Amino acid sequence: MLKVYGLFLVSGLAVGSLYALGGIGLVILRRSTGVLNFAYGAIAAVSAMMCWQVLQWGAPGPIAWGIAILVGVTLSVFYGRLLAPSLAWREPAVKAVATLGYTLILLGMVGVIWDDSPRKLVLPTDKEGVWILGVRVTVTRLIAFGSSIFVVFAMIQFLDRTRIGLNMRALADNRDHSALLGIPVIKVETMAWTISGALAGFTGLMFGDLVRLDPTVITFMVIPATAAAICGRLTSLPWTLIGGLSIGVLEAMLTLYKPLAPLRAMTPFIVAGCVILWMQAGQRLTFAAEE
Amino acid sequence: MKNLTKLLSVSALLAATYITTPAYAEDAPVCGMNSGQAATGDPIKVGGINGNAPPGDFSGGTDAAAAYFACVNANGGINGRPIEYIVENDQWNPELAGQVGTKLVKDEGVVALVGNGSVVSMAVNAKLYKDEGVMAMASACAISDCYENSNIVSTNQGPLPSGIGALKYAVEELGTEHAACIGFNIPNNGGWACDWMNKYMESKGKKGTSILMDPTAVDLNSVYLQALAEGVDTILLMLPSGPAIGLLKVAEEQGGRDQFKWVSPTPIYEPGVEKVIGDYWDGHLYVNIELAQFDSKGADNKNWVAVMNKYGKEGDRRDTFSQSGFISAKFFTDALLKLDAASIDRASVTKAIKGIVGAKSDLLCGAYYVGEADRHMPNHAGRMMVYKNGGFETVRDCYDIDTAYLDPIRAQEKALGITK
């Protein structure tokens, strides 16, 4: 029986790292710019499809992956520089729902460009793998897992050690004061859109390879990824990582309990709901001035 | 931005050329009266509803019907009257399905619907069709509602017969004792089909287990591991091709090819899919198909190719649904040609469609019929293919299935004199 648990633990960590990657990209952007980007999934979807397309044209793998990330950055910065500024003074929720418009544009364009045919995104790392607790884990899955940890670690170092990281933290704390202090807001924000876009491209690549190359599925993975971000209160990267991984593991483990197995996909929402309730369990006052 | 658009359109073009199906040596298309004269009379309005939006493009049926009707119109029409074929897309949206159904049936006053390829609209509009006395000769269906209504008759089999067909082969040829039916957790789709799979397995003294998942589920790995934990020896992929391929990929990762026998109903038999599955599965993936092989040398199949080449539009899908839409349109045209052109209205067309009994085609294994009944499922015998050498090869030609689900259908066939 222990072996079976091990099986689902390893499988769950693999999926959890995908949720975590999505959540991390959302949190990085949200901290520095105040935008919760629902178009994150759509950007990931376009990136994955472009990668597939470039591979179809016969380009070598590394170029295709590079293009996926480049597409992610381009689409993210395009929104961040051209569209987001006109919403800068609106409520955070309005900023968030506006990205839904961008989502629809991107998803519609994907539908116009690529017809609905079966596709598969294959990375060379799919062929190699190691056996862990009775599950074969491909190198791609190890990369997804490793990079989610690496990104959290690297971002923390980046925010702590670099000038632009410091600026990002300042912007996250108070936007108006930062501007007064002469922090180059636009430059810092563009940086955040770039990092988040690159992560979206990478997440799309991983989703397309490990889950399936279906633009709609990748687009709407943003909702469970938001659940992971909620576990990190939309600010903490390590907690987002932990949230994403635990959602993945719990979801996989539920497979073993037959009555709930078909409803496993609810796990992200239940976990996020519990985290929010727990987060505010200590608060008593209703004076909720800021969100 | 302009360059990007240019780049994207070039890529779209390349993608399109990449998936075009090979052209077969062909004869001229044969349609309707085959007179070579364009029909000029008063048009007969015929409708069709497809679902083309995420999660899938089910427009093959209406595309093929449109091509066939264009060919009929160029060849004398229905005794001189052309068919005006009005196609609507319900975008997999139940409300839109109800709206376009009403538009066709009430506002446009179509005499019948042909080639329908919408899952959603079948459930939503079944009652409308019945109330308005209009028949729907569907061709791309995947839910119980398509097969359990008086005014809907679908030419494709849907997941139930095709899935049981696949299981029958697995039990008889592959030695299956315990099969897992992996499907979507939707009552009238995965739930319906997998329930009947399990009943079938029980009736053979074997075991069946349903593994249902939410359509948005991300974690296919756990679905695979669940099958492993259940201790099954066969996996039936009761899924659309996208998730089915995703699951095959996970199984490949886990080295699962030899741990299970792999069988699937029709969805995975789709042009282009053979390039996606991969060599790993060579000789290990068995697929039941509902209509003839795409490269079949049968007269109707060759005619399907010829009609699509001449009258189809660029980007028309040439899948099972397309074959199914083609043959539905042909049976419909043949039935109408027997009517007096002046007397064609909804009532006479409905009667003519219900009067179709024992129509034959090499695209179908059995005879096609409609008749007066509260449910219809004329097509339930299929063929079995195996994935081999980057394509599909036939391993068993036409065979019928045995399931209690077909009891009322068998009774109809007996009453109509199709079987004894």
Next chain:
Amino acid sequence: MPLRFDIKNTFTLVLVLAVIVLFPLLLSSLWVKVVTSALIFSLAALGVSVVFAQLGLINLSQIALVGVGGWVLLRLNYATELPFTVMLVLGGIVTASIGALLALPALRMRGLYLALVTLMAAGAFQILFNAFQFPNGGEGFWGVAQQSAGVVRRPAFAQSDANYLRYVISAVAICITVVGLHRYAAPGRAWAMTRQSEANAMAAGVNVTFYKLWAFALSGCVAGIAGGLLAGALQQLDARSFLAGDSILLFALAIVGGVYHWLGAIIAGLLFKLLPALLNDFGLSADIAMVIFGAALLHAIMTAPQGIAGQLIGAISSIGKKGSATDD
């Protein structure tokens, strides 16, 4: 604009009656159905607008609540012999309590966090609806059988689609009035004070908790009624109508329509259901329609913070002002 029987209100009443009688006559069967849908979702948008305009609280689960209301109506339809309007009201009440339940977290948070709680609820409901579907006349609690849907009763005088549209217009008009009256009664004053400062409202003796829950219950109630009306219109419901993404979309459209006036909710409903139907009827592919829709949404959110209704009313009142200026 307190509700008195002055000329303006009488005019509105006459206008509504005229619409009820005449409007369905002008439409073909297709557009009767489309307008019915659009108005039903206007009602849902009205609920979203109320909590956002009055309390600044964001509800991203409204479409899921519409589904709940629809589920209750279908369940009652097959289990009881109650008349349609009674079932509709009961559906509203049940959904109101679920809406209030969702609002419990709202007592201590607002803004994005609250929005996300409701979004998580919408995500969970989407999966529940998929798994259990909507009652169609089967046995047991879930009432789902492998069969085509049975008959959903409609009010005796609203059997045809055109009369059903009249029924929907009336229901929407009544709900708009009831919601509008709130602004001039105790809840409206309590909401206004709470929005200004919760501390001051509490100090003034306003039961902030109660009135916040009340707002969400009201919003849920209209969502529930909308769900019931939708079930009656389609004669059945499908899980595909209640996606989490659509809840976000409805909120966005409520903003675009304008949350400070009931007209905004009507516009939101029309954008949500009429615009896609129009684009589809023009023969645009679903993908291109999605691009146009997304671009329009983005553009409207960026350029019209008061919403389209705000702009319309602003334009009308400025014309009115010009007119009265010449009178002086």
